Amino acid sequence: MNTHVDPKTGNPQAVSVNETTKAALESTMLNPRFYTTDFDELDRIDVSSVRGEWDALIAELKSDPNKGHFKRNADWDDLDIEGLPDDLRKELVDFLVSSLTAEFSGCVLYKEMKRRGSNPDICELFGYMSRDESRHAGFINDALKEFGIGVNMGFLAKAKKYTFFKPKFIYYATYLSEKIGYARYITIYRHLEQHPERRFHPIFKWFREWCNDEFRHGEAFSLLMRSDPKLLSGRNKYWIKFFLLAVFATMYVRDHARPAFHKALGVEIEDYDMRVFRITSEITRQVFPLVLDLDNPALLRGFRRLNRINTRMNAAVERGGIVGAIGKAVWGTAAAVAFAGIYVIPTKSNAIPDVSRLEPVW
Numbered sequence: 001m002n003t004h005v006d007p008k009t010g011n012p013q014a015v016s017v018n019e020t021t022k023a024a025l026e027s028t029m030l031n032p033r034f035y036t037t038d039f040d041e042l043d044r045i046d047v048s049s050v051r052g053e054w055d056a057l058i059a060e061l062k063s064d065p066n067k068g069h070f071k072r073n074a075d076w077d078d079l080d081i082e083g084l085p086d087d088l089r090k091e092l093v094d095f096l097v098s099s100l101t102a103e104f105s106g107c108v109l110y111k112e113m114k115r116r117g118s119n120p121d122i123c124e125l126f127g128y129m130s131r132d133e134s135r136h137a138g139f140i141n142d143a144l145k146e147f148g149i150g151v152n153m154g155f156l157a158k159a160k161k162y163t164f165f166k167p168k169f170i171y172y173a174t175y176l177s178e179k180i181g182y183a184r185y186i187t188i189y190r191h192l193e194q195h196p197e198r199r200f201h202p203i204f205k206w207f208r209e210w211c212n213d214e215f216r217h218g219e220a221f222s223l224l225m226r227s228d229p230k231l232l233s234g235r236n237k238y239w240i241k242f243f244l245l246a247v248f249a250t251m252y253v254r255d256h257a258r259p260a261f262h263k264a265l266g267v268e269i270e271d272y273d274m275r276v277f278r279i280t281s282e283i284t285r286q287v288f289p290l291v292l293d294l295d296n297p298a299l300l301r302g303f304r305r306l307n308r309i310n311t312r313m314n315a316a317v318e319r320g321g322i323v324g325a326i327g328k329a330v331w332g333t334a335a336a337v338a339f340a341g342i343y344v345i346p347t348k349s350n351a352i353p354d355v356s357r358l359e360p361v362w
Contacts, residue, residue, distance in 0.1 A: 107133035
C-alpha cells in the first residue's frame with residue numbers, strides 16, 4: 001500500500017499499487033521523469049517569426065491523422081506473456097512501463113500548459129500534443145492490463161516526483177526525446193518489416209504511425225526554439241551539447257540493460273543505438289547549430305565506459321548498507337568524470353537551414 005494526499009481534503013489516502021506502478025514511480029537517472037516549468041514564461045512565446053510553418057503544422061495536428069490508429073483490430077495477436085522466457089518477459093514489461101511513463105509525462109506537462117496558459121498559439125499546440133500522448137500512454141497501458149499489470153496512471157500523476165526545468169531546457173530535452181523516440185520506433189519497425197518472425201509482441205505493428213506523432217511533436221519544438229534565436233546561439237550551444245550527450249548516453253546505457261529484449265528482436269544493441277543516433281543527428285540539423293561527432297571513436301568508448309560504471313553502480317545499490325552507499329557514491333563520481341570526458345570531445349558545426357519542417361521519411 002502507498003499513500004498520497006487527497007487534493008480535496010488534504011488528508012493522506014491509502015492506495016493499492018502494483019509492481020508496474022511502483023516501477024513507473026521510481027526516479028533514477030535512467031527512468032523517464034515528470035517535469036514542471038515556468039508556465040508564465042512559456043505562455044509569452046511569440047511564434048510570429050515562424051508563422052507560415054507554424055500554421056501548417058497546427059493544421060496537420062488539428063486534422064488528427066492518427067485519430068483511429070490506437071485501437072486494437074485483427075492485427076492484434078494474442079500473446080501469452082507467461083510463455084515468454086523469464087528474462088524477456090521482465091525486459092518487455094520494463095520497456096512497456098518505461099515507454100508509458102515517458103508518454104504520460106508528456107501528456108501531463110502539455111495538459112498543464114494548456115490549462116494554465118492564455119496564449120492561443122501555445123494552448124492550441126499543447127492541447128493537440130497532450131491528446132496524442134494520452135492516446136499513446138493509454139494504448140500501452142491497455143497492453144499491460146491485458147496481462148493484469150496495468151499502471152495506475154491517476155496515482156502516478158499525483159505521486160510521481162516532478163523535476164523543474166526552465167522552458168529552454170524543456171525545449172531541448174523534449175525535442176530530443178520526441179525525435180529520438182521517432183528514430184527508435186521507426187528503426188524497430190523497419191527491422192521487423194524485414195524480419196516479421198522476430199515480432200514477439202503485436203504492439204510493434206503500431207509503431208510507424210505512432211512514431212509519426214513523435215516526429216510532429218518534435219517539429220513543434222523545433223519551431224518553438226527557432227522563434228527565439230538566442231536559444232540556439234551563444235552559451236546555449238553548451239546546453240544543447242549537454243542535452244544531446246545526456247539523451248544519447250541514457251539511451252545507450254538503458255538499452256544495454258535489456259539484452260534479452262534486443263536479442264529477441266534480432267538486433268545488436270550497439271549497432272541499433274548508433275543507427276538511431278545517426279538518424280536523430282540528421283534530423284536535429286533542422287534546428288541545432290551543432291551535432292555530435294558520431295565517427296569519433298572516443299565518443300563510443302565513453303558510452304561504453306558509462307555503461308560499465310552503471311553496471312557497477314547497480315551492483316552497489318543492490319548490495320545496500322554502508323558499503324553499498326560508498327560504492328554508489330564512488331561510481332556516481334566516476335560517471336560524472338566519464339560524462340565530462342565525452343563532453344570535451346569536439347562537435348561538428350551545423351548551418352541551420354532557413355526552413356525547419358521535415359517529413360518522416362526514414
